[in-house]
Amino acid sequence: MNSYDVIVVGGGPAGCAMALDLNRHGYDIALCDQAKFPRDKVCGGFISPGAEPILEQLGVLAPIEALVPKRLKGVAISAYESAELAIDYPAAAKTGLRPSSLSVPRYQLDALFLRQAQRVGVKVFERHKVSDFIFDDGRVVGVRGWDETRTSFSMRAKLVVDAGGRNAVSLRKFRLKREPRGRGKIAFSAHWRGARLPDDYCYMHVSRPGYTGISAVGNGQVNVVLVVARSALNGDGVEKSATFYHRVLMKNRRRREVLRNAERVEPVRSVESLAFTVAPVPCGGLVLVGDATGFIDPFTGEGIFLSLRSAQIAGEVIHAGFQSSNFSRSFFSVHDARRREEFRGKFLLSRVLQRLIYNPSFCDRVLDGLSKNQAYAETLAGVVGDILPARKLVSVKFLLQLLAGNFRFGESAVLKEAP
Numbered sequence: 001m002n003s004y005d006v007i008v009v010g011g012g013p014a015g016c017a018m019a020l021d022l023n024r025h026g027y028d029i030a031l032c033d034q035a036k037f038p039r040d041k042v043c044g045g046f047i048s049p050g051a052e053p054i055l056e057q058l059g060v061l062a063p064i065e066a067l068v069p070k071r072l073k074g075v076a077i078s079a080y081e082s083a084e085l086a087i088d089y090p091a092a093a094k095t096g097l098r099p100s101s102l103s104v105p106r107y108q109l110d111a112l113f114l115r116q117a118q119r120v121g122v123k124v125f126e127r128h129k130v131s132d133f134i135f136d137d138g139r140v141v142g143v144r145g146w147d148e149t150r151t152s153f154s155m156r157a158k159l160v161v162d163a164g165g166r167n168a169v170s171l172r173k174f175r176l177k178r179e180p181r182g183r184g185k186i187a188f189s190a191h192w193r194g195a196r197l198p199d200d201y202c203y204m205h206v207s208r209p210g211y212t213g214i215s216a217v218g219n220g221q222v223n224v225v226l227v228v229a230r231s232a233l234n235g236d237g238v239e240k241s242a243t244f245y246h247r248v249l250m251k252n253r254r255r256r257e258v259l260r261n262a263e264r265v266e267p268v269r270s271v272e273s274l275a276f277t278v279a280p281v282p283c284g285g286l287v288l289v290g291d292a293t294g295f296i297d298p299f300t301g302e303g304i305f306l307s308l309r310s311a312q313i314a315g316e317v318i319h320a321g322f323q324s325s326n327f328s329r330s331f332f333s334v335h336d337a338r339r340r341e342e343f344r345g346k347f348l349l350s351r352v353l354q355r356l357i358y359n360p361s362f363c364d365r366v367l368d369g370l371s372k373n374q375a376y377a378e379t380l381a382g383v384v385g386d387i388l389p390a391r392k393l394v395s396v397k398f399l400l401q402l403l404a405g406n407f408r409f410g411e412s413a414v415l416k417e418a419p
Contacts, residue, residue, distance in 0.1 A: 001142075001154050001155065001156055002030070002155050002156070003142075003155070003156045003157065004028045004029060004030040004123070004155065004156070004157045005022075005027040005028045005029065005157060005158055005159070005322070006019075006022055006027055006028075006029050006030075006157055006158065006159045006160070006161060006318070007029075007030045007031075007032065007142065007143055007155055007157040007159075007160045007161070008029060008030070008031040008032070008160075008161045008163055009031075009032055009033075009130045009143065009160065009161065009162045009163060009164050009168070009169060010031075010032075010033060010162065010163035010164040010165060010168065010290070010292070011031055011032075011033030011035070011037065011110065011113070011114050011117075011124070011126070012033075012041075012110055012113075012163065012165060012290065012291075012307070013109070013110065013113055013290070013304050013307045013308055014163040014165075014289045014290025014291065014292075014307035014308070014310060014311050015031060015033070015161070015163030015164075015289070015290065015311075016031070016110075016113035016114055016116070016117050017054070017058055017113070017307065017308045017311035017312070018161050018163055018289055018311040018314060018315065019031045019117045019122045020058045020059065020060075020113075020116065020117055020120065020122070021058065021311060021312060021315035022315060022318065022319075023117070023120050023121060023122050024120075025315075025319055027322070028123075029117075029122045029123065030122070030123045030124075030125065030155055030157070031114075031117060031122050031123070031124050031125065032125045032128040032129075032130050032143065032145070032155075033114075033124075033125070033126055033127075033128065034127065034128065034129035034130075035126065035127070036126050036127050036148075037110060037111045037114050037115075037126060038107040038108065038110065038111035039107060039110065039111075040105070040106055040107040040269070041106050041110075041269070041271070045103055045104055045105050045106050045109070045215070045217055045223050046072075046101060046102075046103055046202055046213070046215055046304070047101060047102040047103070047104060047109075047304050047305070048101050048304070048305045048384070048385045048386045048387075049089055049099035049100060049101050049385045049386065049387050050305050050385060050386025050387045051102075051304060051305040051308055051309075051386065052099070052102075054305075054308045054309065054312060055308070058116070058308075059116060059120070060112060060113060060116050063112050063116060064102065064104060064109070064112060067104065067108060067112070067218075068218065069102045069103060069104045069217075069218060070102075070103040070104075070200065070215070070216045070217055070218045071100040071101070071102065071103075071200065072100055072101045072102075072103055072200050072201055072202050072215060072216075073086075073088050073089065073098070073100055073199070073200050073201055074086065074087045074088040074089045074101075074201055074202075074381050074385075075087055075201055075202050075203075075204055075381060075384065076199070076201035076202070076203045076204070077204045077206070077367060078203070078204070078205045078206065078254045079206045079207075079357070079360070079363035079364060079367050080206065080207050080208075080360050080363060080364070081207060081252060081253045081254055082364070082367065083254075084201075084203060084254065085367050085370060085371050085377075086199065086201055087370065087377045087378060087380070087381045088378060088381065089101075089378070089381050089382060089385050089387065090378040090379065090381065090382040090387070090388070099385070099387055100200075101202065101385060103202070103215045103216060103217050103218070103223070104217065105191070105217050105218075105223070109304075114126075125147075125153075127147060127148035128145060128146075128147050128148075128153060129145045129146050129147075130143045130144070130145040130164075130169050131144065131145040131146065131169065132144050132145070132169070132173065133160065133169070133173065133286070134154060134156060135283075138283055138284070139283060139284040139285040139327065139328075140159075140160050140283055140284070140285035140286040141156055141157065141158070141160075141285055142154060142155050142156035142157055142160065143155055143157075143160060158285070158322070158327060159285055159286075159287065159318060159321070159322075159327055160285060160286050160287075161286075161287050161288075161289055161314065161318075162286065162287070162288050162289070162292050163288075163289045163290045163292060163307075163311070164292055165290065165291040165292055166271075166276065166291050166292070166295055168288065168291075168292035170281065170286065170288055170292060171278065171292060174279075174281070174282055175279075176278045176279045176280075176281070177276050177277075177278060178276060178277045178278065178279060179276050180275050180276060180277070184229070184230040184272065184275075185210075185227055185228065185229055185230060185272075185275060186227070186228060186229075186230050186233070186270055186271070186272045187225055187226065187227045187270065187271050188225070188226045188227075188228075188241055188244070188245045188268050188269070188270045189223065189224070189225045189226075189268070189269050189270075189271075190223075190224060190245070190264050190265075190266050190267065190268045190269065191217065191221045191222065191223055191224075191264070191265050191266050192221065192222050192223075192224055192259060192262040192263065192264050192265060193220055193221050193262060193263055193265050194220070194261050194262040194263055195214070195216075195222040195224075195258050195259055195262040196257065196258055196260070196261070196262075197214065197215075197216055197222060197258060200216065201215075202214070202215040203215065203258070205252055205254050205255050206357045206363060207251070207252045208358075209228045209229060209232035209248065210226060210227045210228030210229065210232065210248070211226075211227055211357055212224060212225060212226050212227070212249065212252075212255060213225045213227075214255070214258060221265065222258075222262075224249065224259070226245055226248055226249060228248065230272065232248075241268050241270050242267070242268040245268045246264075275295060275296055276294060276295055277294045278292070278293055278294045280329075280333065280336060281329060281332070281333075282329070283329055284327050284328040284329040284331075284332070285327050286329075286332075287314055287317075287318060287332050287335060289307070289310045289311045289314045290306075290307040290310055290311065291303070291307065293310060293336070293339065296347055296350045296351075305386045306343065306346075309342070309343075309386075310339055313335060313338050313339050313342065314335050314339075317331075317332060317334050317335040317338070318332075318335075344390075345389070345390025345391055346383070346386075346390045348390070349383065349384075349390055
């Protein structure tokens with residue numbers, strides 16, 4: 001039975017970032033994924049500007065740049081068929097330069113991450129589905145599963161990191177996933193060719209029964225993601241997803257203008273359970289990162305950044321655990337606490353935006369205010385783009401005004417930097 005310092009389950013951005021980070025510290029890492037790469041998944045393919053320093057540290061920014069990815073200046077928001085309000089990311093204080101986001105198809109991005117992990121010496125096992133953990137005295141000490149030939153395999157390690165996303169083996173085995181109350185959501189995604197986007201922004205169109213994100217991904221193609229409440233399908237089921245997807249897209253006048261002469265060039269993919277929380281891991285020897293720690297509705301487009309940053313925080317705690325030979329549940333709970341503290345403001349803003357976008361009067365009021373206050377609009381784009389901390393924007397007074405429909409733009413809306 002092969003033995004490693006750490007086994008990472010899942011080869012997406014969070015899992016590869018975890019493997020690359022720990023490999024830099026000299027640990028012997030194995031990474032297992034049930035897929036053969038390249039493989040695709042439902043995602044906006046949108047990497048916020050705040051992720052670039054992490055990508056560079058992991059050694060993957062240069063390979064991404066070699067793909068000549070589309071660079072986006074910010075976001076353009078349309079509410080209920082209004083004209084788009086384009087908001088640029090704010091200029092950096094030191095250089096005066098404006099950052100941009102990266103738009104990269106996920107099948108390219110994930111394959112690039114995985115190949116970089118292989119290049120630096122991580123042992124990568126594709127088509128290896130982890131189905132269970134190996135325990136010793138109540139602590140996880142390895143994994144077992146099946147390879148592409150349906151042959152069983154097992155590996156041992158001092159620590160296992162589960163980066164398996166919303167369907168992670170940890171969530172199923174320990175029943176950790178907590179679905180939100182109310183309406184569940186489902187996302188549909190496909191690439192199109194021949195769309196007409198007037199400028200280099202991520203275009204967000206909000207209209208019933210949900211919203212879309214449309215962004216160019218290079219090679220003359222755009223990625224079109226539709227997010228709606230699960231109940232909007234009216235019992236049709238995801239097997240009719242292409243028909244539903246097209247019908248909802250073309251109900252919106254702004255989207256019709258973008259997609260009038262375009263054609264879909266791939267099947268429509270879908271994913272459910274967009275928002276959920278996760279209970280604490282009940283045993284030692286196991287750490288969750290990325291979407292396996294919980295997921296928020298991706299309206300603000302920060303999913304990949306959150307996965308990368310989650311792995312970065314986990315790496316610091318894991319390194320400390322190896323230094324002290326401590327792999328207990330209580331020791332690694334520090335990672336959960338640090339992650340919650342860092343992302344709390346961002347998650348709160350996301351929940352507020354979710355309330356906002358489904359109320360036309362709120363949307364109209366806020367977009368009108370943003371159009372009249374460029375500084376505030378760019379601050380919002382900076383927070384959404386992960387280049388400004390959420391505390392720059394989120395205050396109790398601001399949120400109460402926003403949810404009450406009495407939002408006023410001015411100094412009271414922006415919370416000054418905490419000391």
